[in-house]
Amino acid sequence: MADFPRLQLAVGLAVVLALVLWHSDEPMDELLAVVLALCLTYQLARVLPYTPLWPRQVADAKGLLGAPRLRILIANVLMENRDAAPLLALIKEHAPDVVLLVETDGWWAERLLAVESRYSHVLRRPQGNHYGLHFMSKIPVEDIEVRRLVSEDVPSVRARLMLAPGREVEFHGLHPRPPVPGQDSDERDAEILIVAREVRERGMPAIVAGDLNDVAWSHTTRLFQRISGLLDPRRGRGTFSTFPVDYPMLRWPLDHVFHDASFRLVRLVRLPSIGSDHFPMMIDLAQEASAEADQPAPQPDRADIEEAEEMIRQGLKVAGGERQMPEIKRPTY
Template sequence: MLEISVLILTCVMLFITFAPLSPSNHWISRVWEFPRVQIAVITLLLTIASAYITSPIMFTTLFIINALLSSYQLMWIFPYTPLSRKQVPKSNKNQVRPTIKIMTSNVLMPNRQVTKLIDLVNQHQPDVLVTLETDLWWESELASIHKDYPYRVNHPLDNLYGMHLYSKYALEEIQVLELIEKDIPSIHCYLVLNEEVKIKCHFLHPAPPSPTENETSTPRDRELLLIAKQIATQTEATIVTGDLNDVAWSPTTRAFRKISGLKDPRIGRGMFNTFHADYPFLRWPLDHIFHSKHFTLTKIERMPSIGSDHFPLLSELMYTTE
């Protein structure tokens, strides 16, 4: 019974490990880029279970296959562990430099626990709050924080892709664009940190490949790579944040970083899994922050649940390049 169970599970792990290598962008192939941690754990357990199989040939075959599968998955996620080298240096607290604290929160539109988000905002006082999946109800309920955030961009939608931006710093050259798909907006602007420093900001929330949304990952991938190519032509201080509906280790996100030249402060620190808030074993990093070489990292934290399927992400960066 053990032998059959291990054999069947090994075949399943083989399929879902190699599915993302298919040239297809269909969600059935691409969705398996997300749970690499979970696949690594399962194949590691199967490697251990193989040791209890009595048949020498079956033991050797299953042991080697699962050990290789586990190693392959760990190769993808290793950069997002504390064992890897940090890509972004930690800020020097002795330096007197301007900082920017950003909270990104996918609120889950039907969620009504708005006070939990407001409490987090009041507690941590981010300079910038980005809310995703916010409709007119959320816009109205968050009016209580307007006194602290005089600069705002409101784009409520009832299709799970509304977006709001709240800032303590002045915003210039604001654009709300539908880069690839209709009714899938993104916000682009300059944030005036002080008289000498302006930061180009891109706030994104592309649609994911899934059976209920886009059949393929092509629209999401096109949006991310379009922004990456735009950033690659610039030398200015830049921040990209939002729910990218992609994991940090996917080929698309890796291509985004390579083309844009932006850095990921999670590398060498941890995954900071923000989704799914309700299922501890099924979590991966969907909410991101990337930035140019102009910044070091003061802190990055996953916030407590606000009743959404996403945890908010809080990041603080120090501007170090004049």
């Protein structure tokens, strides 16, 4: 979890550095200022790409005629939250094409019946352990499946969305197990990187979304991007921090939507609170023919690939059981 508070550390370091410079009257103050400046530079190097001061990784959509559009809403509902009305109102107001909800249990499954009729494809996996999920799509879907990539009690979803004739995109919805202080993040990292490896090797347009329980600037998330080749629409726009709702100064960007270079961005927005400890996120994408030429995909080197393979093996080992490295199944057309 050392990657999480980099933004807060940068702010704190900047304040302390300013105070040291303001009251500097001892030789040691100059040395302290240099050390603080170096630490601040290191932190800023990780978080500045997620501010408007940095070039955008995803270009704005050009509004090309006939380009397929896709609106996705993702939310961690907080299993103990017993007020479904705010979420249902957001779904009705924004009419997303795809909805991914995590931490849904039986109570939430019953309340979501109020909006399921708006969607032609619904997948429900309510669970009482904070890892339930709910997937709904207006877009025609093929090959939808629930998977348990690392742990039997932590499901994820993979579905092929048929945006238009000849325009398909593979959607992955994730909510890996979070790290906690004093424990490792091996299982989370393994699940994220298994999907990254699949996306690259299957070689079709892809979207990976969900509460990844990791910040945008972490080593694992950046490795995920290089392995998968997916883009982060946050880069160059803002952190869009989603957790925790009740503590603005401590918020981190834990809820993500990554996509391949065939999409440009129409809109990315953090939606109002729904009573959860996470804010929902909504993204509008346009799959435009010329997008890939303007948006170079991240590329891994050999060391990245070897590191990802080792992290996957370690995560599967920590999770226990007899799980082996998942085989990559090529899509059929």
